[in-house]
Amino acid sequence: MLPSFELLEPHSLDEALKMLATSEATPLAGGTNLLPDLRAHGRAGRRFISLAALDQLRGVEHKGNRVIMGGSTTLNDILRDPLMPKAAPSLVSMAKVFAGTMIRNAATIAGNICYGSPSADAIPPLLSVDAEVTLTSAAGERTLPLDSFLLGYKKTAHQPDELLKTVAWTIPAADSANLFYKLGRRRGDAITVVGVAVTVVIESGSCSKARIALGSVAPTVFRAKEAENILIGGPLTAATIDQAALTAAQASRPIDDIRASAEYRRHAVHMLVRRLLTQAWQTSGAKQHD
Amino acid sequence: MNRMENPLAGVKSEKFRQVGKPLIRTDSPTKVYGTAVYAGDLTMPGMLYAAVLHSERASALLRRVDTTRAKELPGVHCVLTAEDLPASQGVMTDMPGQTGGMTKNTKQPILAKDRVRFCGEPIALVAAESVAIAEQAIGLIDVDYQDIDGVYDPFDALAPGAPIVYGDDNVVASYKIRKGDIEKGFAEADVIVENTFTTQYQEQAFLEPEAALAWVDELEVLNIRSSTQVVEHYRAVADAIGLPHNRVRLRAEFVGGGFGGKEVMTIEVWLALLALASRRPVRLVQPRERSFLSHGPRHPFNITHRTGVTRDGKITALQISFTSDAGAYAKLSPYILLYATVGATGPYRVDNLHVDSVSAATNNLPACAFRGFGTMQANLACEGQMEEIAKTLGMDSMEVRRRNFIRTGDANATGQIIRSAVWSDQCATQALAALGKRPENSQTTRIGHGVACYQQSYGRILWMKDSSEAWVGVEMDGTVVVRSAVADIGGGQSSALAQITAEILGVPMKEVVVYFGDGAVTPLAGTSTASRALYMSGNATQMAATRVRENLLGCAGRHFSVEAEELDMNDSQVFVVGDPKRSMTINDCVKLCAAEGVHRHNLAIFKAPTSEGIDPETGQGEVFPDFTYGAHAAQVAVDIETGEVRVLQSIGAHDVGQAINLRAVEGQVEGSALMGQGFALCEELILEQGQLQTRSLSEYLIPTSEDVPKIKAIILESGSGLGPFGSKGIGEPVYAPVAASIANAVTDAIGVHIFELPITPEKIVKALRRKETVG
Amino acid sequence: MTDKKTGMAREKLVNIHVNGTACEITVPAWRTLLEVLRELGHVEVKCGCEKGDCGACAVLLDGEVVDSCLTLAWNADRRSVMTVQGLGGPGKAHPLQTAFIEHGGAQCGYCTPGMILAAKALLDDIPNPSLDDIKRGLSGNLCRCTGYTRIFSAIRAAAQALRQEGGTS
C-alpha cells in the first residue's frame, strides 16, 4: 500500500520543466527507489512528476568517441545496446549484476544517480569513465562532472527545478581496461557491500591515467584520487598496485551495517582494487602487444 | 511399543505401474496456468479487510491502548484489543494431535494485555472497508508503552537475576539423556575433542505471506479458509474463542510454501474474532514485513560436543549440551528441543552418552517449527564434529563416520532399536563420488569438498498417538475420488494420494480427483508437518484404495467365475491375468458392485505406532516411528581474499524407502539444497535488543537463481520405510545434512573450521587471518 | 475527481488491455498495477513483498517484464498487460507452461506466474539462452521451493520447443 500522492504527467520536456519550476514536485522515473521508500515511510500528499512519457530522455547516442545517454535510459537498455561493451565495459558488467530483470527494466540511470545512494551501482562505472551530467531546467542547462555532482549521503548538486537530462563520457582509449566488481551477500539481486570500478590507460608501457571509484564504503560513491595518483607515470608493478589498493582502502569511510562491518569493507576494498588493477594492467598490456 | 505392522507394505512392490514414476503432479497444471487459488485470492461479497497492530517494543508494559480515534474513522467496522476478547485469552500452540492431548503449557495471548514480550507481538486488530482504511486505523491507535527490562540472550536469560519473560523462570523446557557409562567411555578414549557450534535464526521466507478469509455462514458455522499446514487448528480456534468444535470449519487452500512456518496457528484466530465481531467476511493478507513477525523462525542453537574417541576413530563417549533461544513464547520450543535431544548423536551409534538440553525464554521473536525441527541443528554439530575428530586423528572423516554409523538393529540415543535400513554409507559414498574430480585451486580460490550424513525422524512423536483417515471411492462412470483433509503445502501432498490410488485401482493418475484440506467435509488426516503427510495419509489412502479394489475384484471374480487373486486392474480395465479376453471396464465393474450392493468406496484410518514417552531421568524410550538416512555432498570455491563462497555442486543422496513420485522427491532434494545453502552462507534474521533488523526480502537474503550450483538428487530405495509401499518421509530429512556439508566443504577449502553459522565472507577472512597469525 | 485547490486530477480513468481484453477502471495515482489487476480479478498475479524484492507480481507490460507492485496503474494506461493466464491455459498451453508442467517447475506454485513471465521475456530477448542467461533472467524472481533447477530445465526445453515451432511455421 502506497500513501496517497498526486501525479503530474507532462508530455514534453518543456512542460515537465515548467511544472518543476512552478510547483513543488519530485521527478518520478522508474520509481524503484521512490515507491519502496514511500511505501515504507512516506507521508501522504506529496506531488510527483512522471517522466514516463518523455521519450527524449531515454536512449543512448554514440557520436564518434562520445556516448550520450538520456537520463531515463534503463539498466536493461544498457545491456541491450550493442555498442556499450566497447563504450564502457564496466557499465555493462555492472548492469548484469544490477537487481533482477524486472527492476532493470524500470530502473533508470538518472534515478540511480539522483537518489545518490552510496550503494548506487551505476555510479562507480560512470566515475571510472569520467562521466559528466547535464542538468536542465526552465532557466537553462548546466554540465558538470559526475564527480562534483555527488556531495554526500543521498546529497547531490541536483536542484529541485532540474532534471538530469544526460550522462555523457568519452570512450576510454584503446590501450585501456575498464572493469567493475560488485561484492554482495548473495550473487543475485543484492545490495552492494563493496562496489569497485577501475580504469587503467596505458601508453608505451606506462600507466598514463587511472580511475578508482568505490561504492558502499563511504557516505557517497567516490573516487580514490590519492590512490589513482600513485599509479600514474610508470608500469604497474605488484608493489605499486598494492600500495594504491591500500591507499584506496584507507580513503574509504565505511560503516557497520547488517551486511558487513566497516573493517571488512575496508579489507575488501584493498583486495578488490588490487585484483581489478592487476587484471586491468594485464588486459590492457595484452592489448598493447597485439 | 505398540507397533502396527503395515498390512499392505510390499504389495506387488516390484511391478509398479505408476508408483515411483515421475508422473505429472495433479496440482501442476493449475499452478502453471495461474488458476490455482490461494487464500489471499479469495473474496466474498461484503468482505472487510483486516490489519494488525504489532508491538514496536520488545519488553514493555502497556499502560494504555486507546482505540477511540481508530473506531471513529469512517469505514472502520471493528477494532479489537485484549479487552474485547473472550475470557480464555490464549491460543493453544501445543502440537495438535488427533487425541487433542496437550502436554505443555504453551498458551499464548491472542492479543497482548498489560504487557508486550517481543517486538511484533499483536496488540490490536482492525476490520475495515478497505486495506487503506484498516491501515489508517492502525496508525490511529494510541499505545502508551513503558519499557521494562528485557533479556535478549538465552544464556543471560538463564543466569540468576535475569528479568523473567513469563512464568516462574526462563526455562521453557529441558531434557537429559543418560545412557551407558560416560566416565568409562571417556577413560577408554585416546583423545577428547571439544567444540561449540552456533546457529542463527532462519526465516521460512515462503513466497506467500500469511493469508486467510473468515466468515460466519448461514448455519452459524465460523468458516476460515487459510494458508495453513494444519486443518485441525479448527479445534484450537474454537477453544480459544469459546465455540463448539463443530461450529468452526477450517479449510487449507493451496499453501504458497510453509516449511513449518504455517504449522502453529498464525492469523486464523484473529480473523475468527473479527468475523464474529463484525458479522462480515474478513480477509487478511499480511504484508511481508509483518509476516516476519507472524510466525516463528528457526531457533538459534548453541551446541557443545565433547567427544571421546579411540585412535582408530571409534567414539567411546559423548557429552552434548544444547541451549536454544525460544523467544518470548514457548510455541513448539519444547518439542523442537526434544527433537534436537533425540537427534543429538546424528546417524551414529554412541553407547556412552550424556545430553543436557535447555530452551530459554527471551524477549526475542518466538521461534518455532522449521523444516528439520531441531534435529537439523543437532545434526549440523555432529557433522562438524566428525571433521574435527578426523583432523585430530589424522584420519579421513568418512572413515571416522564409517566406524560409528548406526546400523539396523542398533539402539539410537534414546535406546530405540532402529528397524529400517540404514544406508548412510552408501548415500555418502555415492554423493561424494558424484562430485567427481576437484577442479584446480587458483591463486585466490580454494576448492573444498564436504559431506554430511544425518538421521531424521518422520512421523510424529509416538505419544501423540497419530492417525490419519482417507476416503477412496469410484463413481459410476469409473472415475475415482479421494477425500483427505491433508493440507497441500507444495510438496505434492494431494498428488501423491492420487498416484497411490491410481496404482491400486489401475486408472490413469490424472483421472483421480483429490478433495483435500477441508476440516469439515474431508476425513481428518492430521498435519502436513513432521514429514508425515505421505507416510500417514499415504498409508490411509493405500488402505482405503486396496479395500475398494478388493470389493471391485470380488464382484468381477464372481462375474468371471475366478478368484479375486486371478484378477488385476490396469488402464481402467479389470481383467483375468493371462487371459485378456476376459475383461471389463472399471465402470462396468462398478455397476456390478452397485447392483450387488457392494461398497464402491472405503473410509480407512491409519494409526501410527505409539509409545508412552521417555524416562525423564535417562531420556530412554521410543520417540519416533522411524528415521530416514542419507547424505549430502558439496563442492565449494572460496575466495581467500574476499571470503566469498561459491557453491559449485550440491548433491543429495537419500534412501527414500520407495519414491512415490520420483520427480516430486527429486524436487524436495533440490529445494533443500538451496535452502540449506542459504542457511549455511547468507540467511540470518538479525535482532538487536529484540528489534528485528531484517524485515524485507532485500535484507533477509534467500538464494536467487544466480546462486544456484549444479544440483543433483540421487534416490536410493531400500523399501524399508513405514509409508505406503515402503516409503519414508523425506521433506525434512533431505534438508538435514545440507548446511553441514557446505560448512564442511568450506573447512576443507580453507583449513579452518567456522563454528558459527552463517559462514559470511567476513568470518572467513577473520578465520584466515587468525590462521596466519597462529600458523 | 479533481482536486479543488490544484486543479489536478486525483483519479483517472485508465484503460488497460489485460490479456487482450480492454478493462476500464478509475483509480487514484498511487494505486499500483498489482492492486488494480487483482481488483479486476486477475489474482493469478501474486504478491510476495510489494517492493520489488520477489518477482511474484511480474507481468508483461507491452511485452516487457515488470514488477506490477512497482508500476503505477496510471502508467499502464492504454498499454497491454499479459498475465500468466494470458500466456495460455488448458488446451492452449504455451510451450513454457507445458515445459513447467512436464519438468515439475512448480511446487507450491506461488512464484510460478511471475517466474513464467520472466522466462517469457527472457526467451523473447534471447531465444537460445545459456544457463547463465537463464540465471540472470530470473534473478529477480525468488523461489523458495524448487532450488530453481527444474525451472531452468523447463526453460531450456521450452526454448527448444519454441525454436522448433519457429522453424517449422
Ligand SMILES: Cc1cc2nc3c(=O)[nH]c(=O)nc-3n(C[C@H](O)[C@H](O)[C@H](O)COP(=O)(O)OP(=O)(O)OC[C@H]3O[C@@H](n4cnc5c(N)ncnc54)[C@H](O)[C@@H]3O)c2cc1C
Ligand atoms: C528490488 C530492488 C533491487 C535493486 N537493486 C539495485 C542494485 O542492484 N543496484 C543499485 O544501484 N540500485 C538498486 N536498486 C535501487 C534502484 O533500482 C536504482 O537506484 C534505480 O536506478 C533508481 O532509478 P528509478 O528510475 O527507479 O528512480 P526513481 O525511484 O524514480 O527516482 C529516484 C530518485 O531520482 C530522482 N530522479 C529520477 N529521475 C530523475 C531525473 N531525470 N532528474 C532528476 N531527478 C531524477 C527522483 O526524484 C528520486 O529522488 C534496487 C531497487 C529495488 C527495488
Ligand code: FES
Ligand atoms: S510483490 Fe512485486 S516484487 Fe514482490
Ligand code: FES
Ligand atoms: S514453487 Fe514455491 S516458491 Fe517457487
